[in-house]
Amino acid sequence: MRSILKATAVSLATLVALAGPASAELTGNLKINLDTSNPAPRATMEALIAKFQAAHPALNITTNVIDREAYKTQIRNFLSADAPDVLTWYAANRMRPYVEAGLLEDVSDMWADGTDIANELASTKGALTVDGKQWGVPYTYYQWGIYYRKDIYEELGLSEPANFDDMLSNCEAMIASGRKCYTIGNKWLWTGAGWFDYINLRTNGFNFHMQMAAGEIEWTDPRVRETFANWGKLIRMGAFIDDNQNKDWQQSLPFIIDGSAGAILMGNFAVSPLREGGLTDDQLDFHQFPAITAGVAMAEDAPTDTFHIAANAKNKDNARAFLAYIVSADAQTEMNNGANLGQLPVNSKASVDDDKFLNKGFEMLSSNSPGGVAQFFDRDFPAEMAQAAMEGFQEFMIYPDNLDDILDRIEGVRKEVY
Amino acid sequence: MNTTLVKQNWYKRNEIAITPWLFLVPGLIMFAIYVVFPIFQSFRISLFKWDGLGSLATHGEYIGMANYEKLLTxxxxxxxxxxxxxxxxxxxxxxxxxxxxxxxxxxxxxxxxxxxxxxxxxxxxxxxxxxxxxxxxxxxxxxxxxxxxxxxxxxxxxxxxxxxxxxxxxxxxxxxxxxxxxxxxxxxxxxxxxxxxxxxxxxxxxxxxxxxxxxxxxxxxxxxxxxxxxxxxxxxxxxxxxxxxxxxxxxxxxxxxxxxxxxxxxxxxxxxxxxxxxxxxxxxxxxxxxxxxxxxxxxxxxxxxxxx
CATH class of the missing domain: 1.10.3720.10 (MetI-like)
Structure with a gap:
């Protein structure tokens, strides 16, 4: 108990000191594991860490950057065997198994009422909370929505759809012009989950979606079937590109770049490769996923990426100081600007970079998502449930007639998971 | 003096039988640690409901043959x-x-x-x-x-x-x-x-x-x-x-x-x-x-x- 009190006191002291003009010298070691292996995020993180190092020259920082996909399986090993002090991960249910196994540090002290974090990061507190305690801090989030070829829509005389009927009639026009409406690469399953999230959020609403995530609703429920019926309309009319079951999401991008598909439902991270693929901001635009059932409040997916401290970390005070630094308004502004991550900052005092898509996303999430903000299918639903359901989505997108069989199978998994 | 002599003699007498085993020992130890032991470990883990995080003793729940039953049926x-x-x-x-x-x-x-x-x-x-x-x-x-x-x-x-x-x-x-x-x-x-x-x-x-x-x-x-x-x-x-x-x-x-x-x-x-x-x-x-x-x-x- 005494040591906990002492640790808290020290960490609070570091926090206060960091906020003040003359920051206290940190000494000792700090080991950081990152999953930001793509070039831009990697450079961003390394630059930020270098700044932290410059502020604390006596601190010995070690950084390990691990391939993003490999990280997802390695995390369980290094958390127990060779724990870093600080590590990146994802919010909500994705961190739950590690929280329940006691592998992540409880950082509720950093979120205590009255602290800067509690004031400036209030909107994401829920996503970092399990069992009434906070287990990390967010560092970035991004909107999901439909990125579409404005020039092609204009050429065909189409406008952004305001409801599902518009969406379907737009799509008919696209197909009549010899194009596909939406490109998707569903080999790794999560892209299809994005479609399910949105169609379900628009058909049945945020609360229903979250009840499903909590396992309270049967997958064979008529309301769930309605979601699939709406999705099926798009699939049966040929809205999606062929052979999407064995393309990854990067392989689906050329279809929108060369104009053989009109749009893509994706997170904001798709903007950078699309721009690199040659699309200008005049050609590419963004719109919110249109309403389906009238009267259902709009709700969005906005996945949050996070930093945590390992429960077995050796330098928890240094780690707390680093977390406080990462979420500070300055670091957030810099980290998320268009030249770096190109995403949305989590700190309410940080400024959103003046980028067309970031502005649209920020406006959508802050003023046009009254229903609520979800994380993402595989972060809101428990891992095993997500895996089984997403496999079903992949099959549904190719063989929509197998729906009954698919839903029975997913329902069987639901009964065992919860 | 006497004992060493006996020892030597015992080894000498059994040299042909023992030497191959001496050469085999390092390999056998490796084999036991990295192959035989994990096999039994797998058998044991397969009787539990365990997420692989935290220790098996505290986080695992013994469920007997339930895993096999589900797999096979x-x-x-x-x-x-x-x-x-x-x-x-x-x-x-x-x-x-x-x-x-x-x-x-x-x-x-x-x-x-x-x-x-x-x-x-x-x-x-x-x-x-x-x-x-x-x-x-x-x-x-x-x-x-x-x-x-x-x-x-x-x-x-x-x-x-x-x-x-x-x-x-x-x-x-x-x-x-x-x-x-x-x-x-x-x-x-x-x-x-x-x-x-x-x-x-x-x-x-x-x-x-x-x-x-x-x-x-x-x-x-x-x-x-x-x-x-x-x-x-x-x-x-x-x-x-x-x-x-x-x-x-x-x-x-x-x-x-x-x-x-x-x-x-x-x-x-x-x-x-x-x-x-x-x-x-x-x-x-x-x-x-x-x-x-x-x-x-x-x-x-x-x-x-x-x-x-």
Whole structure:
């Protein structure tokens, strides 16, 4: 108990000191594991860490950057065997198994009422909370929505759809012009989950979606079937590109770049490769996923990426100081600007970079998502449930007639998971 | 003085019996730690419900045979994986006759034959991951060479890896490429050590072509065939990397095999069922044991025969 009190006191002291003009010298070691292996995020993180190092020259920082996909399986090993002090991960249910196994540090002290974090990061507190305690801090989030070829829509005389009927009639026009409406690469399953999230959020609403995530609703429920019926309309009319079951999401991008598909439902991270693929901001635009059932409040997916401290970390005070630094308004502004991550900052005092898509996303999430903000299918639903359901989505997108069989199978998994 | 003398004498007396064991000890210790012990550990874990995080003692829940019961009675993915393993086992064996054919073809002395041999052996040298990537491109429904070829012959384009009925065969075909090369090299070394006098004698007796191959050459190649059979069967049961890189078990889980399913359930991004994965591992182990037991028995018999 005494040591906990002492640790808290020290960490609070570091926090206060960091906020003040003359920051206290940190000494000792700090080991950081990152999953930001793509070039831009990697450079961003390394630059930020270098700044932290410059502020604390006596601190010995070690950084390990691990391939993003490999990280997802390695995390369980290094958390127990060779724990870093600080590590990146994802919010909500994705961190739950590690929280329940006691592998992540409880950082509720950093979120205590009255602290800067509690004031400036209030909107994401829920996503970092399990069992009434906070287990990390967010560092970035991004909107999901439909990125579409404005020039092609204009050429065909189409406008952004305001409801599902518009969406379907737009799509008919696209197909009549010899194009596909939406490109998707569903080999790794999560892209299809994005479609399910949105169609379900628009058909049945945020609360229903979250009840499903909590396992309270049967997958064979008529309301769930309605979601699939709406999705099926798009699939049966040929809205999606062929052979999407064995393309990854990067392989689906050329279809929108060369104009053989009109749009893509994706997170904001798709903007950078699309721009690199040659699309200008005049050609590419963004719109919110249109309403389906009238009267259902709009709700969005906005996945949050996070930093945590390992429960077995050796330098928890240094780690707390680093977390406080990462979420500070300055670091957030810099980290998320268009030249770096190109995403949305989590700190309410940080400024959103003046980028067309970031502005649209920020406006959508802050003023046009009254229903609520979800994380993402595989972060809101428990891992095993997500895996089984997403496999079903992949099959549904190719063989929509197998729906009954698919839903029975997913329902069987639901009964065992919860 | 007396005791050391006795000791020495005891060792001297048993030297021949003991020395081989002394040499074996390091290997046996390794084998016990890295092979035997984990096997029993897997058996134990398979009786628990455990997410693989935290210790088994505190976080695991003992559920007896429930994992096996579910696997064998209610898990459709397991059935698919088991069937796919069987397909692998059967079709992978095609690499043995294919390897033999290429070896016979290459077993001649022409200019540059060494180069041709190396080229045929090449697929076995490159990583399975590369083989998987090459075949993924080969099968690509839009740009792949495969559809170009079958289109030329007049067939409709196929999405081999995206079709749940074809994907497993597509991956097996990719696996055959390096495996054939492996069998070829085994047969080539076998052909080098043929007894020329026997061939000569058979020729004098008028044997030619297929009869020569079947009655004279093949019996002499029996050791090579045996090894090729062993490595192919074991290789087919532990197929994993090609599936992982080419289809990720998909589409919708149709190309999984037991080893991949085990990985998916216990260690992958969404897999937190260590006990269930261990149960799959145990079943895979039992299947492999049937073959390994047979091979060991065969080798023991051969040994006995040669040692009289």
């Amino acid at each position: 209610r898990d459709r993915s397991f059935n698919i994986s088991l069937w796919n393993n069987l397909k692998w086992l059967v079709f992978y064996l095609a690499s043995i006759p294919a390897g033999l054919f290429i070896a016979l073809f290459l077993n001649q002395t022409v200019r540059g034959i060494r180069l041709y041999k190396s080229l045929f052996f090449f697929p076995f040298v490159i990583s399975q991951i590369v083989v998987g990537l090459v075949f993924t491109w080969f099968y690509d429904p839009q740009y792949g060479l495969f559809n170009g070829i079958i289109g030329f012959v007049g067939f409709k384009p196929l999405n081999v890896l995206g079709d749940p009925t074809l994907s497993t065969y597509g991956v097996i075909a990719a696996g055959l490429w390096p495996q054939t090369a492996y069998c070829m090299i085994l047969y080539l070394t076998g052909l080098n050590s043929l007894d020329l006098e026997q061939t000569e004698a058979a020729r004098l007796d008028g044997a030619k072509g297929i009869r020569m191959l079947w009655h004279v050459i093949l019996p002499q190649l029996r050791p090579a065939t045996f090894i090729a059979f062993v490595v192919t069967v074991i290789g087919s049961l532990r197929s994993f990397d090609l599936i992982s890189i080419m289809t990720n078990g998909g589409p919708f889980g149709s190309s999984r095999v037991l080893s991949f399913y085990m990985f998916e359930k216990s260690l992958s991004e969404y897999g937190f069922k260590m006990g269930y994965g261990a149960a799959i591992a145990v079943i895979l182990f039992l299947i492999m044991m049937v073959f390994i037991g047979y091979f060991l028995w065969r080798m023991y018999q051969d040994e006995k025969a040669t040692n009289g």
